[in-house]
Amino acid sequence: MxxxxxxxxxxxxxxxxxxxxxxxxxxxxxxxxxxxxxxxxxxxxxxxNQKPLFDALQKIKEELMLLGFISLLLVVLQGSIQRICISENLTHHLRPCKGEATATSTAHYVVSSSGRIVGGARRLLSGGGDSTYCQKKGKVPLLSIEAIHQLHIFIFILAVSHVVLSLITVVLGIAQMRTWRHWEDSAQNSVGNVPLKISHVQQFEFIRKRFKGFGKDSFISSWLHSFFKQFYGSVTKTDYTTMRLGFIMTHCKGNPKFNFYKYMIRVLESDFKKVVGISWYLWIFVMVFLLLDIAGWNAYFWISFIPLILLLAVGTKLEHIITQLAHEVAEKHSAIAGDLVVTPSDHLFWFHRPRIVIFLIHFILFQNAFEVSFFFWILTTYGFDSCIMGKIGFIIPRIAISVLIQFLCGYSTLPLYAIVTQMGNSFNKAIFNENVQIGLLGWVQGAKKNKKGTVVDRSNKSENPEAILLQNVVVHESSVVRGGNEISEV
Known part of the structure; x- marks a missing residue:
């Protein structure tokens, strides 16, 4: 005792x-x-047969295991941390709350709602620690037991919030994309039923709504139109059918009834496992954000604008890519025979890399999860009136921005990402179902063993080596049959 x-x-x-x-x-x-x-x-x-979602679940398990290991380290090493002593003067700088600190006989402290540091009575869970070790030296421990305990609770809340909010975003996105299924059915049923005729480009609704003419004014107006378009009807039926046809004519011309909608859903599910994880560079941002939580700076209020600005920039860029597709067709043709066909290209994207968009969305969702988790952690740990929480004039806008980001990303940006990123030079391997992927990759590996000196054509600048191999199979081996099913029927 x-x-x-x-x-x-x-x-x-x-x-x-x-x-x-x-x-x-x-x-x-x-x-x-x-x-x-x-x-x-x-x-x-x-x-x-939901392999992408199963992979996402495995990613969640990995994150939970990492969190468990972090918590275990914090518990086991808290005795050692308590024996790291520093001068009390060092604790008077870069605090999240103003006011003087008073160390207690237990040599550990927490920040109260009044801004003062008060003592606690938490025992060392790992044993072997002496709470008066630093006090005997006239110093204070590097981190108190109470602070260590609250820190690993925050890390757990952050990871759980990121997983849950990412899941909500994907669910909202897929719900918004449900109407596209009817557009897909309509597009497939109309294949071969429309007589071939010559039409002026301005007669196409896709061109009429997206093309703003030529000149500096049209350039500015197209960006402004793209900015506001992401808030209402981000993807229309004509947008969908035009980009669907452009994808099919570029990557699977032999199958005009290719189910573009199912392909996009498979790609979205495959990318979800990347979004739901917390990469090492995101943990670096956590450390930076924690460092900036200094009294008087209101850093978290200003940081909350970062994901919002990025989200608006991503949405505007994706909308403008659709507009660019319309401009390229209108600038090259005055009349078109048959359906309007756009040409997908990597040059439409930032740095000619469509995959940059998913990394930005990943960061946006993580930053938003950080804001939400930090708010609820402070609310449950210290209360609404805590000095760490900040003034109510800064709290309400932060909450409003987080809610706006969550719904705008789910209902607008994610559906835009799902369809617009297919307008690159290459396609995702999700174009094949799992059995065909395994069969083709096995066939390619066998071919590589037989022809070690064969050089693969990488002129399409695909970022995924497997996608390069699969694309070569589609283009040059379109008659390959695996298990009685032609590739064009996938």
């Missing part, structure tokens, strides 16, 4: 065994149920 501040703490050796057993049983039971639910969900996804 230990005496601290006039209060006694009962150690495990003096705790009734039934209490220890009961608490351990509840914790183990909850953990086991959660693990079984994830396992069962994985089996359902595999049974339904």
């Amino acid at each position: 230990a005496e601290e501040g006039g209060e006694s703490e009962i150690t495990l050796e003096h705790t009734p065994t039934w209490i220890v057993t009961l608490v351990c049983t509840v914790i183990v039971f909850i953990s086991f149920v959660f693990e079984r639910l994830l396992h069962r969900l994985g089996k359902v996804l595999k049974r339904k």
Whole structure:
């Protein structure tokens, strides 16, 4: 039994065994149920042949394992951290709250709602630590036990918030894209039913709504139109059917009834596993954001504008790419025989790399998750009136911006990403179902063994080596049959 501040703490050796057993049983039971639910969900996804979503689930498991390891390190090393002593003067700078700190006899402290540092009575979970070790030297520990405890709770809330908000964004995006299924059915049914005729380019609705003429004024107006278009009807039926036809005529001309909608959903599911994870560079941003949480700076208020500005920039760029497709056709042709066909190209995207967009969306969702998780962490840990929370004039705009980002990304930016990023030179390997992918990659590997000196043509600048190989198969081996199904029928 230990005496601290006039209060006694009962150690495990003096705790009734039934209490220890009961608490351990509840914790183990909850953990086991959660693990079984994830396992069962994985089996359902595999049974339904949802490999991209299954891969995303595996990514979530990896993140949970990383979080568990981080929490374990914080618990095991907290004794060692307590023995790292620093001068008390160093704790007077770069604080999230103003006011003087008063160290207690336990040599650990937390920031109160009044801005003062008050003591706690948390014991070392790892054992072997001496809370008065630094006090005897006239110093303070590098990080208090209470602060360590609250820190790993924040990290856990951040990761969970990122996964949940990413999932909500994808669900909203797919819900918004449901209407495209009817457009896909209509486009497939109209194949071969429309007589070939010559039409002036301005007669096409896609050109009429997107083409703004020539000159400096038209250039500015096209960007302004693209900016505001992302807030209403970001993708219309004519946009969809035109880009669908452009994709088919570029990548699978032999199959005019190719299901472009299913292909986009498969690509979106495949990219979801990238978005749901927390990459190493995102953890660096977390460290930078924590460093900037200094009293008087209101850093989190200004940081909240970063994902909003990026999201608006991404949405504007994606809308402008559609406009550029219309401009290129209008500038090259005055009349067109048959349907309007646009030409996909990587030069339409930033740095000629369509995949940059998904990395920006990843960062936007993570930054938004950081804002949301930090708000709820402060609210539940210190209360709404905490000095860390900031003034209400800064809190309300931050919450409003986070909600706006969540819905705008789900209902507008993500659907735009799903269709516009298909307007590059290459295509995603999700164009094939899983069985065909495995068969083709096996065939390619066998061909590489037989012809080690063969050089693969990389003139299409694809970012994915597998996509290069699969594209060569489609272009040059369109008659390949695997398991009785032609590739063009995938």
